[in-house]
Amino acid sequence: MPPGSPIDPSPRDRFGPDDHAPGNRFGSPLEATDVLALADRLFRWADDRDWAGPDPYDGLTGPLGRLAVHRVLRQGLLQTVKRSRIDLRPVLGIHPLRTATAAGTAAGACARLSASPVWRERALRLGRSAAAEQSSGRHAGLWRYEFDVQTRWAYYPASVPNLVATTFCADGCLDTGTLDDEAVRSLAHGLLEHLHNGEFFTYTPASDVLVHNANLMGAALAARLARTGTLPGALADRLDDAARGAVEVSLNSQRPDGSWPYGRGPRLDWVDGFHTGYVLLRLERAGTLLGMDVRVPLERGANHYLRDLFDGPLPRYFAGGRTRRDPNNDATAVRMAAWAAERGFAATDFAYAVLAAVVDRYPGLGTGTPPGAASGNRPLWESPRWSIAPLLDALTALHTVLPARNTPPSPRRPPADQPSARTV
Numbered sequence: 001m002p003p004g005s006p007i008d009p010s011p012r013d014r015f016g017p018d019d020h021a022p023g024n025r026f027g028s029p030l031e032a033t034d035v036l037a038l039a040d041r042l043f044r045w046a047d048d049r050d051w052a053g054p055d056p057y058d059g060l061t062g063p064l065g066r067l068a069v070h071r072v073l074r075q076g077l078l079q080t081v082k083r084s085r086i087d088l089r090p091v092l093g094i095h096p097l098r099t100a101t102a103a104g105t106a107a108g109a110c111a112r113l114s115a116s117p118v119w120r121e122r123a124l125r126l127g128r129s130a131a132a133e134q135s136s137g138r139h140a141g142l143w144r145y146e147f148d149v150q151t152r153w154a155y156y157p158a159s160v161p162n163l164v165a166t167t168f169c170a171d172g173c174l175d176t177g178t179l180d181d182e183a184v185r186s187l188a189h190g191l192l193e194h195l196h197n198g199e200f201f202t203y204t205p206a207s208d209v210l211v212h213n214a215n216l217m218g219a220a221l222a223a224r225l226a227r228t229g230t231l232p233g234a235l236a237d238r239l240d241d242a243a244r245g246a247v248e249v250s251l252n253s254q255r256p257d258g259s260w261p262y263g264r265g266p267r268l269d270w271v272d273g274f275h276t277g278y279v280l281l282r283l284e285r286a287g288t289l290l291g292m293d294v295r296v297p298l299e300r301g302a303n304h305y306l307r308d309l310f311d312g313p314l315p316r317y318f319a320g321g322r323t324r325r326d327p328n329n330d331a332t333a334v335r336m337a338a339w340a341a342e343r344g345f346a347a348t349d350f351a352y353a354v355l356a357a358v359v360d361r362y363p364g365l366g367t368g369t370p371p372g373a374a375s376g377n378r379p380l381w382e383s384p385r386w387s388i389a390p391l392l393d394a395l396t397a398l399h400t401v402l403p404a405r406n407t408p409p410s411p412r413r414p415p416a417d418q419p420s421a422r423t424v
Contacts (some may be wrong), residue, residue, distance in 0.1 A: 045364025054379035072148035100133035104172030105389035127176030141190030216282035223289035258304030313353035327387035
């Protein structure tokens with residue numbers, strides 16, 4: 001039975017010491033470097049561009065975006081720009097974006113290595129950049145995307161904060177200590193007043209749709225804020241209560257196979273890799289901070305993730321589906337493989353096998369393959385928010401939690417992909 005098949009009963013056994021990924025040897029500089037060197041290359045590539053670049057959801061930022069006043073027009077334009085194998089952005093007047101979310105994610109990634117003065121300076125610089133974008137006024141304390149978003153289930157303009165941007169930015173700022181006490185209080189109030197509906201955490205202030213990865217991001221952030229020691233006791237208690245209730249809501253939605261649907265509702269019942277990764281990471285963090293015993297649902301979720309969202313070392317986009325390359329999904333798979341190995345859900349070599357299987361398309365790493373060459377969608381792989389920052393987060397986590405390994409297993413060449421994602 002091949003590792004990763006749907007009925008494989010032993011995800012922990014995947015890629016033991018003598019079981020490496022299939023394929024040709026990796027004829028690239030990756031053989032002679034360690035993970036930290038890859039992280040440094042990736043950081044330098046993005047930093048040379050001031051962390052500005054394309055985004056999968058930037059299609060509405062050009063002049064045509066202002067004319068797309070109907071949901072169908074917005075979604076059609078956004079998806080056309082995102083999926084096109086020819087970069088339409090220059091023609092449509094869409095300019096590179098510098099997003100707070102990329103800065104916050106990268107700040108947290110660099111903060112793991114803050115024992116090094118170089119990485120500490122990088123973390124502080126990015127953390128300050130993310131902190132400077134914290135909202136004031138009506139939605140004070142929260143963060144937003146720098147572009148309008150239209151998905152199948154929601155529309156939210158750039159002026160409206162959302163929980164995913166808020167979480168990645170807040171965590172990066174808290175990791176780097178770049179939020180003062182007043183900013184932390186503003187964040188705590190904003191989280192409860194605008195992104196919690198009394199039952200669970202919502203994606204945007206106007207939404208009542210339960211999206212599990214966002215709900216658990218909110219729960220983990222609320223639990224973290226409650227323990228900063230800088231908030232009034234009553235506010236900390238409200239955060240704690242909201243976090244516990246939100247965790248229970250998502251725990252009650254776990255399916256018998258260990259998976260979580262993207263959200264509650266008939267059009268939100270799919271299961272994909274990177275959102276499943278977000279759920280597991282945030283559930284563990286929230287459970288640890290709140291003192292809740294979530295070991296059993298975590299193990300069930302990890303077993304599902306390793307069984308149904310990998311084909312050998314290559315990540316699947318949708319559970320049980322064929323492989324399809326996406327930089328955020330690939331990066332999250334590296335992050336999750338490191339997490340699974342650290343916690344005994346998978347063998348250590350599995351994380352390095354996943355890295356070797358996906359690293360060829362990311363820019364700046366010297367792997368011998370031009371970024372996006374196989375996919376024909378280079379901008380997707382050059383996105384600071386969707387590609388570079390998530391992989392930097394995965395690389396610093398891998399370096400921090402697992403023993404060094406200078407020669408990862410060979411990459412597996414995937415089938416041609418069909419880049420697209422259902423939601424931000």
